[in-house]
Amino acid sequence: MSQTVTRALRLLAELGEGERSLDQLAELLGVHKTTALRLLQSLEEERFVYRDAAYRYHLGAGLFALSSLALEQRGVRRAAAPHLAALNAATGQTVHLAAYEGGEVVYIDKYDSRHPVRMYSRIGLRAALHCAAVAKVLLADLPVAERRRVAAGIDFTPYTANTLTTPEALLAELDTVAARGWAQDHAEHESFINCVAAPVRDATGRVVAAASISVPDVVLPYERVLELLPQLLATARAVSADCGLPPGTA
Amino acid sequence: MSQTVTRALRLLAELGEGERSLDQLAELLGVHKTTALRLLQSLEEERFVYRDAAYRYHLGAGLFALSSLALEQRGVRRAAAPHLAALNAATGQTVHLAAYEGGEVVYIDKYDSRHPVRMYSRIGLRAALHCAAVAKVLLADLPVAERRRVAAGIDFTPYTANTLTTPEALLAELDTVAARGWAQDHAEHESFINCVAAPVRDATGRVVAAASISVPDVVLPYERVLELLPQLLATARAVSADCGLPPGTA
DNA sequence: ATAGTCGTTGCACATGTTGCAACCTCGCCG
DNA sequence: CGGCGAGGTTGCAACATGTGCAACGACTAT
Numbered sequence: 001m002s003q004t005v006t007r008a009l010r011l012l013a014e015l016g017e018g019e020r021s022l023d024q025l026a027e028l029l030g031v032h033k034t035t036a037l038r039l040l041q042s043l044e045e046e047r048f049v050y051r052d053a054a055y056r057y058h059l060g061a062g063l064f065a066l067s068s069l070a071l072e073q074r075g076v077r078r079a080a081a082p083h084l085a086a087l088n089a090a091t092g093q094t095v096h097l098a099a100y101e102g103g104e105v106v107y108i109d110k111y112d113s114r115h116p117v118r119m120y121s122r123i124g125l126r127a128a129l130h131c132a133a134v135a136k137v138l139l140a141d142l143p144v145a146e147r148r149r150v151a152a153g154i155d156f157t158p159y160t161a162n163t164l165t166t167p168e169a170l171l172a173e174l175d176t177v178a179a180r181g182w183a184q185d186h187a188e189h190e191s192f193i194n195c196v197a198a199p200v201r202d203a204t205g206r207v208v209a210a211a212s213i214s215v216p217d218v219v220l221p222y223e224r225v226l227e228l229l230p231q232l233l234a235t236a237r238a239v240s241a242d243c244g245l246p247p248g249t250a
Numbered sequence: 251m252s253q254t255v256t257r258a259l260r261l262l263a264e265l266g267e268g269e270r271s272l273d274q275l276a277e278l279l280g281v282h283k284t285t286a287l288r289l290l291q292s293l294e295e296e297r298f299v300y301r302d303a304a305y306r307y308h309l310g311a312g313l314f315a316l317s318s319l320a321l322e323q324r325g326v327r328r329a330a331a332p333h334l335a336a337l338n339a340a341t342g343q344t345v346h347l348a349a350y351e352g353g354e355v356v357y358i359d360k361y362d363s364r365h366p367v368r369m370y371s372r373i374g375l376r377a378a379l380h381c382a383a384v385a386k387v388l389l390a391d392l393p394v395a396e397r398r399r400v401a402a403g404i405d406f407t408p409y410t411a412n413t414l415t416t417p418e419a420l421l422a423e424l425d426t427v428a429a430r431g432w433a434q435d436h437a438e439h440e441s442f443i444n445c446v447a448a449p450v451r452d453a454t455g456r457v458v459a460a461a462s463i464s465v466p467d468v469v470l471p472y473e474r475v476l477e478l479l480p481q482l483l484a485t486a487r488a489v490s491a492d493c494g495l496p497p498g499t500a
Numbered sequence: 501a502t503a504g505t506c507g508t509t510g511c512a513c514a515t516g517t518t519g520c521a522a523c524c525t526c527g528c529c530g
Numbered sequence: 531c532g533g534c535g536a537g538g539t540t541g542c543a544a545c546a547t548g549t550g551c552a553a554c555g556a557c558t559a560t
Contacts, residue, residue, distance in 0.1 A: 004254040005292035042255035050352035059320035061356035065374030067317030070309035102300035106311035124315025
């Protein structure tokens with residue numbers, strides 16, 4: 001693996017925290033500033049970073065451009081956008097779209113709640129595989145063997161009293177989710193947040209994404225969140241249809 | 251400058267076009283596939299790329315995470331968000347936020363029109379410096395010397411009959427913009443789109459961003475777009491105020 | 501004026517990167 | 531079922547590339 005690339009990416013990660021000077025960045029990598037300079041010059045050329053008038057480095061527009069290009073490319077995201085926006089408008093709650101990607105579950109879109117108190121998240125962040133409703137939906141569609149493999153690799157950090165803490169418990173839950181067609185997170189990650197999630201399928205019937213609603217219990221108690229299920233399931237079905245899933249399937 | 255980093259970034263750019271196999275990527279770079287593999291492994295480790303079950307590489311969530319983190323960090327963007335959303339809701343038109351960054355003007359936020367026919371743009375893309383209203387607003391705030399330097403470096407591609415085609419014409423326009431406090435793009439980039447833009451200032455009075463409204467003339471003729479100016483200027487003032495600009499300044 | 505801070509350039513060295521060739525895995529087709 | 535081919539992966543030797551040093555230059559503050 002490439003030391004040079006790894007260093008360049010560490011520079012980007014550091015700049016994600018805020019602006020930095022050349023010296024700061026060189027020290028961070030533990031390299032001579034010449035080295036850092038040249039990595040940065042390459043990054044600057046492709047507009048991944050830029051320097052302001054005070055010679056501070058910042059993340060640049062090339063990064064934004066690439067990221068939004070990549071997000072646009074995901075067919076599901078585009079197909080889901082209008083439906084998710086409508087669901088967000090109808091319920092007033094935070095709506096997420098997540099996908100499975102190389103053993104992880106990541107958020108690929110979000111529509112914020114209009115309530116002052118709301119869940120914090122960001123596109124690109126990973127969901128906790130043993131907690132998040134979207135993760136359960138996505139994992140539930142994997143072949144059993146891979147499900148086991150993934151479950152074995154999870155760090156079952158007990159975030160709350162409700163958190164599932166063993167592979168067995170998770171695998172059992174995944175069976176339930178696969179059978180009934182939706183998943184919940186009943187205060188398993190944050191003690192004051194409940195979520196419900198539903199699968200989005202493409203033309204082949206495979207689950208390509210999961211849509212969810214997340215609600216702090218000061219806004220709606222658990223039972224009331226479950227009442228949002230019909231709207232969520234209808235949204236997920238509509239998105240699936242736009243992705244080419246034949247009607248009546250799944 | 252670093253050959254390795256440049257190659258890695260070229261890989262990312264290529265993946266921005268769509269999924270690719272290892273062989274395709276190696277051929278693209280003109281290197282042995284071993285080389286491409288190791289670059290990709292480094293990128294994969296930081297989640298900038300991932301491979302699907304069919305061993306195709308895609309842009310990964312690390313990229314999204316970094317990009318949204320960086321966008322969140324820009325104070326202006328966060329401060330502007332509610333005001334721009336309100337402007338978008340009130341006018342129904344496409345609203346952009348742009349910033350000056352290392353000799354370029356880039357879009358850092360957008361709110362799409364609800365009309366079926368609308369301007370195409372994407373966060374991170376560059377605006378044409380001699381056409382875009384946002385570019386004029388941002389350039390107009392630069393010191394005269396830098397204004398000249400930037401103007402000298404522009405490629406004055408004549409996109410339409412109205413496009414400014416000389417540095418002198420642009421510099422004269424920038425004086426006008428600086429004096430009256432807003433800019434327009436009267437079909438200078440696309441023959442069927444008009445824009446107006448206004449400056450957002452921070453506590454020091456410097457222009458840190460530009461907000462704009464873009465309207466295809468099938469939706470509103472040029473004169474009607476100018477009627478949106480008061481709302482745009484009010485929005486820009488409100489954002490400036492939230493950025494700490496003392497009232498009554500500028 | 502002067503000292504100090506921070507970014508840039510030229511150059512010799514050696515480390516990290518490169519390409520090759522052989523190996524592996526998987527899917528395809530006879 | 532067995533051989534073939536199309537990818538992807540590993541070990542290794544050569545050398546190009548990236549590295550650190552030292553000297554230089556621009557700016558700022560005192």
